[in-house]
Amino acid sequence: MKKVALLAFAAYLILAPPLSARTFLLGRSWNGRPIRSVEVGNPSGTRVLVVGCIHGNETAGIAIAHALERVAPPDIDLWIVPDLNPDGVAAGTRHNAHGVDLNRNFSWGWRRMTGVYASGPRPLSEREARIARRLILRLRPRLTIWFHQHLDLVWASGGDRRVEKVFARASGLPYRRMPQLGGSAISWQNNTLHGTTSFAAELPAGEPGAARVARYVRAVLAAAKAAAVQSP
Numbered sequence: 001m002k003k004v005a006l007l008a009f010a011a012y013l014i015l016a017p018p019l020s021a022r023t024f025l026l027g028r029s030w031n032g033r034p035i036r037s038v039e040v041g042n043p044s045g046t047r048v049l050v051v052g053c054i055h056g057n058e059t060a061g062i063a064i065a066h067a068l069e070r071v072a073p074p075d076i077d078l079w080i081v082p083d084l085n086p087d088g089v090a091a092g093t094r095h096n097a098h099g100v101d102l103n104r105n106f107s108w109g110w111r112r113m114t115g116v117y118a119s120g121p122r123p124l125s126e127r128e129a130r131i132a133r134r135l136i137l138r139l140r141p142r143l144t145i146w147f148h149q150h151l152d153l154v155w156a157s158g159g160d161r162r163v164e165k166v167f168a169r170a171s172g173l174p175y176r177r178m179p180q181l182g183g184s185a186i187s188w189q190n191n192t193l194h195g196t197t198s199f200a201a202e203l204p205a206g207e208p209g210a211a212r213v214a215r216y217v218r219a220v221l222a223a224a225k226a227a228a229v230q231s232p
């Protein structure tokens with residue numbers, strides 16, 4: 001895309017009002033903060049879920065999530081959770097208000113861990129993880145993308161490589177095959193919900209500018225389109 005067109009698109013994402021967005025309260029964090037989802041696009045299209053933030057000190061994806069609220073993909077039923085960990089964001093920490101890494105609290109391959117990767121006292125002990133699990137089970141999204149920071153790569157682990165590579169190409173983030181992590185939301189979805197796929201987009205450090213936000217938005221839409229075509 002030419003630079004002028006890209007900047008115009010970036011300005012559109014920032015300035016345009018949400019088109020036919022439907023907002024839902026999914027539940028509340030331990031400290032009572034609302035956790036919301038927004039649905040845009042075509043409700044009978046391919047269902048795709050994007051989570052802007054799970055680790056509270058990795059907030060770059062929130063701007064991308066809000067930009068996605070302003071697109072209206074004609075063939076995609078796009079669900080967006082801008083912030084699954086509002087207590088962590090408020091405190092500027094990776095963990096939730098209980099000191100748990102929500103991305104080690106899911107049930108697949110869960111094991112007890114402490115410190116940075118504190119996994120909680122048992123699988124799904126955390127309210128925020130349960131909210132995400134419930135939403136994913138209800139939606140059964142063909143594709144779920146989780147934004148993280150700041151490894152600067154597409155973290156591909158056990159999902160649909162074709163879809164991941166489409167995202168990598170469109171976003172400019174290098175594609176990397178990584179181990180499946182026990183207790184992660186991605187591993188749980190990839191190993192339990194057949195016919196669906198999930199990966200993490202590890203953004204670079206810092207907050208993305210408007211042009212980068214626009215590029216990641218286009219990458220999400222490209223991956224969603226690729227996911228709509230079932231892999232053989």
Ligand SMILES: [Zn+2]
Pocket residue numbers: 055058147148149
């Ligand atoms: Zn992370």
